[in-house]
Amino acid sequence: MMKYDVIIIGAGLGGLTAGAKLSREGKKVLLIEQHDRPGGYATTFNRGDFILEVGLHEMYGPSPGDMKTKIFNDLDVFKNLEFIRLPEFYRFKNDRFDVTIPHDPEVAAERLSRLFPGETGGIKAYFDQILKPKKKVLENEQQDRSLGEFLDSIIKNEDLKLILLGNLGYFHDDPYSLSLAYYSISQGSYFTGGASFIKGGSQKLSDHLADFIRNHGGEVLLNHIATGIKTEGHQVTGILFKRKNLHGTGNIEASANDIIANTAMPNVADLLSEEYGSKLKNELQHQKTGASLLTIYLGFNKPVKDLGYRYYSTFIYDSTIKSQKDILKNNKDEFTSRSFTFIDYGQVDSGLAPPGKGVGTICCIDYLNSWEGLDRKKYISKKELVASVFIERLEKLIPGVGNIIEYREVGTPLTLKRYTLNPGGAVYGFAQTPSRKIIDTSELPDNLYFASAWGKTGGGFSGAVYGGYLCAINILRNKQDKK
16 A cells, blocks of 8 residues: 555645645655646646636736745745736726726726726725725624625725726625625735736646655656545545546555545545545535636637737626626626626737737636536537627627637536536635635544635635645644644
8 A cells, every 4th residue: 555644635726735835845745636637727728839728817916925925935936937927907898988907006096086086985995995904804893794795885886896896707706795805805915916927827837836746755646536535533544546537447545644635625525434524514515616617718810919909808897787786697697798808818928829829718707507418419519609609799899809710619617627526617616705604624534634725715826825835834733743
């Protein structure tokens, strides 16, 4: 039987970061991943001349005050990767307004105050909240509330609210069920530290962390899937796993002092014994799974810039959205009117396409139930129809763009579920609602740890990196305390 200090199930950014830190500190690590590459949503895939980015649009920071800076220095990330600073936070566009929001909060507040002179007090209250969220919590001494409720309490103009909610899809599908505290910390980080894109795509980060583990004596097994977590008393003792897609192969067993689950928490419940699995399922029953995404990957035979377009990220809100109360309904509307985002990676030196070509994505909130139950023919037909609908809508934003599309491919929530095993194809783990209870793991084995978007630090690239690193620190401290 193979023996390790730590076994990690799943090579998303949380698992990779935890594995890299533990390997660096001399722990013998085994990381297993069911996909053919590490990264989870931090991956890319190649189609002809194009590198297509699965998940990264913009990562806040890294900046001096960002915890990722310390983590990336510790794990030699800055020595091996190039971070491209992004020109603006986002552009918001509907039939009434076309506004570009910069990363500088003072410039953003001034720009919005010129557009909405009667709302200067609300604009100030908004930036006070997101730039100093911890201070605001101490001042108010009140329970968390929703972002939507907060905006309604400080601002009257619905269009201003919508502009501030332009990039809501980075976090959730509905402002009225998104935690104000969670949003404030994440959104504020974009304004205090700017944002960047990893040159060559997010796979560069995932590959670096996987190589870091290998170079420090650890093992990374791709195309392998966990089939069980072994327990003895109040301890996990190892895992059972097997080679994926090889029929007739038996389980392989490996033991470890500690196990980290980087897979979705509901999946962990299925891997545990009935005793512990039922306890975890009971703890998770009140958690709401977050939304998924639909993405159309586009390869262009010339840069979109050549058509006079100059924005990195544009959020298109449909004219039917008159107030923030309309956002959730619109996220479930027909694709002909659903709000969407267009990312033009060619606005920066992204490294995703050769000179003279470009890469972009169209993305919108979506849900697994829209795609389940279709036979293969209907599934492919629906994907082609959706792609055509959104490209026609993109043509209205950028006349001529349809003529320069050389390649297109659609990823659905079903695609995301297949490649990550995330329930619902969720991209951010559990929904960060104001009423969300902290998951109590005290009745689970002492040496079972969680490091993923489904844990305390939440989803997104930064949340996953933080969660993985903190998990590793926790294991190292626990071992030190026992000496």
